[in-house]
Amino acid sequence: MVLQAIKYTPASSAGAATLNILDQLLLPHQSLYIPISSCEDAFDAIKQMKVRGAPAIAIVAALALAVECTRTNISSRSAAEARDQIIERLGYVKKSRPTAVNLSDAVNKLSNVVTKAASSDVADGQAVVHKYIAAAERMLIDDVSDNKAIGAHGAKWIAEHTAAGQSKTRNAAQELKILTHCNTGSLATAGYGTALGVIRSLREAGLLTHAFCSETRPYNQGSRLTAYELVHDQIPATLVTDSMAASLLAREGTNVAAIVVGADRVAANGDTANKIGTYSLAVLARHHGVKFLVAAPRTTIDLGTPSGEAIVIEERDQQEVTRIKGPQIGSNGDLREPATISTAAMGINVWNPAFDVTPADLIDGVITEVGVVEKQNGVFNFEPLFASMTETHRESHPSTVGGM
Numbered sequence: 001m002v003l004q005a006i007k008y009t010p011a012s013s014a015g016a017a018t019l020n021i022l023d024q025l026l027l028p029h030q031s032l033y034i035p036i037s038s039c040e041d042a043f044d045a046i047k048q049m050k051v052r053g054a055p056a057i058a059i060v061a062a063l064a065l066a067v068e069c070t071r072t073n074i075s076s077r078s079a080a081e082a083r084d085q086i087i088e089r090l091g092y093v094k095k096s097r098p099t100a101v102n103l104s105d106a107v108n109k110l111s112n113v114v115t116k117a118a119s120s121d122v123a124d125g126q127a128v129v130h131k132y133i134a135a136a137e138r139m140l141i142d143d144v145s146d147n148k149a150i151g152a153h154g155a156k157w158i159a160e161h162t163a164a165g166q167s168k169t170r171n172a173a174q175e176l177k178i179l180t181h182c183n184t185g186s187l188a189t190a191g192y193g194t195a196l197g198v199i200r201s202l203r204e205a206g207l208l209t210h211a212f213c214s215e216t217r218p219y220n221q222g223s224r225l226t227a228y229e230l231v232h233d234q235i236p237a238t239l240v241t242d243s244m245a246a247s248l249l250a251r252e253g254t255n256v257a258a259i260v261v262g263a264d265r266v267a268a269n270g271d272t273a274n275k276i277g278t279y280s281l282a283v284l285a286r287h288h289g290v291k292f293l294v295a296a297p298r299t300t301i302d303l304g305t306p307s308g309e310a311i312v313i314e315e316r317d318q319q320e321v322t323r324i325k326g327p328q329i330g331s332n333g334d335l336r337e338p339a340t341i342s343t344a345a346m347g348i349n350v351w352n353p354a355f356d357v358t359p360a361d362l363i364d365g366v367i368t369e370v371g372v373v374e375k376q377n378g379v380f381n382f383e384p385l386f387a388s389m390t391e392t393h394r395e396s397h398p399s400t401v402g403g404m
């Protein structure tokens with residue numbers, strides 16, 4: 001059974017479209033799908049991280065508005081009114097989380113779609129809504145195929161560019177292990193995953209011998225979500241805390257072919273914002289001579305942000321650091337909403353940035369759905385990747401800028 005974070009059913013004669021998401025706050029103890037029927041539902045679910053991961057939050061925001069369109073009378077309004085209402089609702093949901101560019105990229109793209117649809121002399125509200133829903137649904141479909149392509153490109157690159165990969169393809173009894181951080185799998189995307197997609201792809205090719213996932217403090221996306229996906233897929237894997245990574249690399253040597261991570265925003269120069277702790281892993285990778293790769297669709301590359309300095313880093317509640325969360329067991333053995341207990345001294349100050357920025361210098365390659373980009377003369381150039389993009393995405397891209 002394939003893990004699915006997002007379940008969407010288009011509108012039909014039976015009724016309005018529906019959207020349900022797997023509540024990731026309850027994982028790995030409980031699999032509960034919750035309905036998302038409006039932009040307010042999506043905003044809260046994204047903010048509280050019931051859904052998280054750069055591609056997944058963009059898709060949930062887009063589809064929540066598609067559902068809202070099929071549940072309200074927006075199609076009965078004029079084309080201009082429908083356009084304005086859709087753009088206003090997109091602007092609202094865009095404010096839920098600032099760092100992942102996929103959300104603002106999707107908002108820009110969809111705003112352009114409805115602006116173009118409404119500009120036709122014969123357009124009415126229904127035509128504008130129809131175009132919006134088709135574009136939002138397309139994002140769900142495209143994300144899975146993009147992830148599979150990322151997986152294939154990443155696996156090929158690792159097989160060709162690492163000592164472990166080259167030995168493995170010669171059928172030597174060599175280990176090929178990958179370390180990953182945070183959760184970038186089916187739970188962070190429409191399916192398959194980015195960095196975890198590379199791990200899945202290596203496994204399908206018979207090359208991967210072992211995966212390591214870091215706990216990813218303070219929110220534990222690694223131990224709760226990536227570990228869950230690896231166990232689910234029966235991929236041989238070991239969980240380590242973030243502070244064990246240096247010892248792991250020292251012990252494993254070149255058995256670890258690469259550290260592969262996802263991204264929330266890749267600036268034009270390659271500086272990459274991703275889950276806090278990514279930067280430390282990149283420094284460790286350089287020290288140990290291990291390749292460091294970022295796996296992300298082109299929607300995560302932000303040519304409008306020149307470098308990492310311009311990326312807005314979300315800071316979250318201090319309780320995510322001072323408290324840990326676990327399931328509560330009811331008197332009859334049922335699982336209840338997780339409860340938190342304090343693990344820190346009362347009154348201590350806390351800094352809780354959700355992401356950090358890894359300098360481009362420490363990144364060996366960015367794996368996208370159209371190939372792996374490496375630095376030429378020490379510089380990343382992502383421009384050529386966008387030459388083959390669909391018209392809709394190209395339209396959106398120049399206006400994609402850092403921050404919200």
Ligand SMILES: CSC[C@@H](O)[C@@H](O)C(=O)COP(=O)(O)O
Nearest residue numbers: 052053054182184188262263275
């Ligand atoms: C394919 S997901 C890529 C990134 O979004 C992921 O690595 C990450 O940092 C997620 O952070 P989160 O705070 O859990 O949304």
